[in-house]
Amino acid sequence: DAGITQSPRHKVTETGTPVTLRCHQTENHRYMYWYRQDPGHGLRLIHYSYGVKDTDKGEVSDGYSVSRSKTEDFLLTLESATSSQTSVYFCAISGVEDGETQYFGPGTRLLVL
């Protein structure tokens, strides 16, 4: 298995509070991604990173910010959590080879009350 961990694995929080999810990799891969998975929507890309301090928006970036200060860590922040952000969040990594597949972390289940 690719060395990807996510923390926390489960979180319950209240509307309006900030939340930060962490993705950590030991593979030294250049690209890192954050997705959310919701029933009926498949996986939707929130933000991705193509290097340290280099990030870009995905399909559903509103209400989320990211940071990547080190190759191995990619943080996703919900600035003010809302109930619509209740979801399962997956981090993924990939290398620089053309068409290289993504490797996914175990996921974080977030419930916003």
Added chain:
Amino acid sequence: ELKVEQNPLFLSMQEGKNYTIYCNYSTTSDRLYWYRQDPGKSLESLFVLLSNGAVKQEGRLMASLDTKARLSTLHITAAVHDLSATYFCAVEDDKIIFGKGTRLHILP
């Protein structure tokens, strides 16, 4: 805007039967990926298809790509219960977009 459509979204089938899952997409991409997800688990990479006419096979699963038709198929041969899972295709354009997934239930 890239759109990726899978069908069917749900499939229940008997062991031993053959079936095909379809993935249609709206751009001229030649980068297509198939993943498997078991309930409550993460996604596992199955196939990477990188050119028109590409075909990959692993066990009872075979994936193919027709970039002119903007279509990929995942064919299941003589299904077994262990193949029950949700299967996603994903297409890479400037970003990677996933289909909604096909939930496959194989009855023993």
